[in-house]
Amino acid sequence: MRLEGRRESENVEDRRGMGTGTKIGLGGIGGLIIAGLITLLMGGDIGDVLQQAGGLGGMQSGGQTEFTQEEQELATFSKQVIASTEDIWSQIFQQYGIGQYPPPTLVLYTGTTQTACGQGNAAVGPFYCSGDQKVYLDLSFFQTMDRQLGVKGDNSSLAKAYVIAHEVGHHIEYLMGTLDQAHRKMQATNQTNANKYSVRLELMADFYAGVWAHYESRLFGSISDQDLQEAIDCAQKIGDDYLQKRSQGYAQPESFTHGTSAQRMKWFKLGYQTGDVRRATTFQESDATL
Ligand SMILES: [Zn+2]
Numbered sequence: 001m002r003l004e005g006r007r008e009s010e011n012v013e014d015r016r017g018m019g020t021g022t023k024i025g026l027g028g029i030g031g032l033i034i035a036g037l038i039t040l041l042m043g044g045d046i047g048d049v050l051q052q053a054g055g056l057g058g059m060q061s062g063g064q065t066e067f068t069q070e071e072q073e074l075a076t077f078s079k080q081v082i083a084s085t086e087d088i089w090s091q092i093f094q095q096y097g098i099g100q101y102p103p104p105t106l107v108l109y110t111g112t113t114q115t116a117c118g119q120g121n122a123a124v125g126p127f128y129c130s131g132d133q134k135v136y137l138d139l140s141f142f143q144t145m146d147r148q149l150g151v152k153g154d155n156s157s158l159a160k161a162y163v164i165a166h167e168v169g170h171h172i173e174y175l176m177g178t179l180d181q182a183h184r185k186m187q188a189t190n191q192t193n194a195n196k197y198s199v200r201l202e203l204m205a206d207f208y209a210g211v212w213a214h215y216e217s218r219l220f221g222s223i224s225d226q227d228l229q230e231a232i233d234c235a236q237k238i239g240d241d242y243l244q245k246r247s248q249g250y251a252q253p254e255s256f257t258h259g260t261s262a263q264r265m266k267w268f269k270l271g272y273q274t275g276d277v278r279r280a281t282t283f284q285e286s287d288a289t290l
Helices: 032-042 046-052 069-095 140-147 158-176 178-187 191-220 225-237 240-248 261-274
Strands: 012-015 105-109 112-115 118-121 127-129 134-137
Touching: 012 069, 069 105, 069 158, 069 191, 105 112, 112 134, 127 158, 134 158, 140 158, 158 178, 158 191, 158 225, 178 191, 191 225, 191 261, 225 240, 225 261
Parallel strands: 012 105, 105 134
Antiparallel strands: 112 118, 127 134
16 A cells, blocks of 8 residues: 555654563464464464564664665554554544544564563464553564565555454443453353454454455545455455464364354455444344355
């Protein structure tokens, strides 16, 4: 997508090159399955995944870190995308009389990092923590998207922006009260039912990512047909059924936490087509209509 000349967010903490520790953190755009997939593809254990997580640029040593041009481009792009979500969600909040939009902080890190939700780990992909209202992103995930998941698109693709906008979608859910409400219900029920709540939260975040893209396109004309196709292709490739079939040869619907490829594409597209936050109805849908 075309973001040349657009501003970069200042709500960014750059912790790259400061990674420590080895504990596994939270789920994000594609959940733990992605960690499993990477592990499988590399034929190693989770320790190998962590080593790999340093990925794109120079790794930490004594605080001095050099970044490749690719990593700098991705960092700039991510800050521009976050800035755009700030502008667009501020506008939407105003338009619907929701009040002022308090933006999340984007944390760039490598490997592992501390969060209010426990130790964050790049092996699970990008994630949002409502405890500190931060979006955690290790830029090497974009490399994983390209090389391991085979998602098409360059270093400023809508597919990559979608990943960030999805995490911001969880922040919107938090601000609306949806996230806490769902988490409370998830704690009071069994795993299978908790997974169903999780799927609805994830699809709503996909929907909100689509709403953001709708306004990006309408206000800035930054999104081409090819961009849109690549983002939909990405949504397809991070569907639970797709990832599970790829990593273990079959899909177990009761274990889905993020939704099927078809569902993820559907809700992203619905957000993109309507741009209407009132259509974020994933919790009102039955299993059949979701
Ligand atoms: Zn998510």
